[in-house]
Amino acid sequence: MTWVTGLTSDDADLLTATDLGCRRGGRRVFSGLGLQLRAGQALWLQGANGSGKTSLLRLLAGLAPAAAGRIDRHAPVAYLGHTNALKDELTVGEALRFLCSLHGPVPDDTRLRAVLERVGLGRRMDFPVRKLSQGQRRKLALARLWLGEARVWLLDEPYDALDRQACALLDEVLQAHRAAGGALVLTSHQAVHLPGLDTLDLSAVAAP
Numbered sequence: 001m002t003w004v005t006g007l008t009s010d011d012a013d014l015l016t017a018t019d020l021g022c023r024r025g026g027r028r029v030f031s032g033l034g035l036q037l038r039a040g041q042a043l044w045l046q047g048a049n050g051s052g053k054t055s056l057l058r059l060l061a062g063l064a065p066a067a068a069g070r071i072d073r074h075a076p077v078a079y080l081g082h083t084n085a086l087k088d089e090l091t092v093g094e095a096l097r098f099l100c101s102l103h104g105p106v107p108d109d110t111r112l113r114a115v116l117e118r119v120g121l122g123r124r125m126d127f128p129v130r131k132l133s134q135g136q137r138r139k140l141a142l143a144r145l146w147l148g149e150a151r152v153w154l155l156d157e158p159y160d161a162l163d164r165q166a167c168a169l170l171d172e173v174l175q176a177h178r179a180a181g182g183a184l185v186l187t188s189h190q191a192v193h194l195p196g197l198d199t200l201d202l203s204a205v206a207a208p
Ligand SMILES: Nc1ncnc2c1ncn2[C@@H]1O[C@H](COP(=O)(O)OP(=O)(O)OP(=O)(O)O)[C@@H](O)[C@H]1O
Pocket: 024, 025, 029, 047, 048, 049, 050, 051, 052, 053, 054, 055, 056
């Protein structure tokens, strides 16, 4: 079994996966994967296209069943997928409120606006989602994460479509999340510049 361990042993695990196996379309993607995610940890999933990074994130989020093994979640988990889960027919404010409502209480408008300001969408509360660029959609989806209370963030290509300034802001937010006792697992085809980053190469556990 391949184990990824994070910080020192006195930190409680936020999430563990034991002897995890994944199958897609009748084919084994990976097997025997073990993972411990602890407060403050950031884990970068690496591996070739098709090695199972998105599949693993979805298993950890509980969005798909594992073919083998078990996952123990000891803290609330939030997942950000490729598609951002945004409804085109809503306004920016409505979409953000809707996303927040799926995971807990909806913050008041002052707080929503403050986070939207931070991602450069402060004047777009009433703007239709369908008119946002790809990068703006990504920022809106990310805004939901830092308004929520999940301690474990599972992020599929979070830097995708973001400009340099937004990438730097995302780094700041991820660091603040870790410092506050959160943890994250992410995929990224571009370099990740977070300090103390752990890596897991899924090519090493992928089925031949
Ligand atoms: N809907 C599906 N039905 C059947 N097989 C699928 C499906 N989606 C993905 N797969 C297969 O599952 C395997 C893992 O895919 P996954 O998307 O998890 O890989 P990945 O490492 O995230 O890839 P990438 O780097 O290209 O994003 C691949 O072999 C892929 O062909």
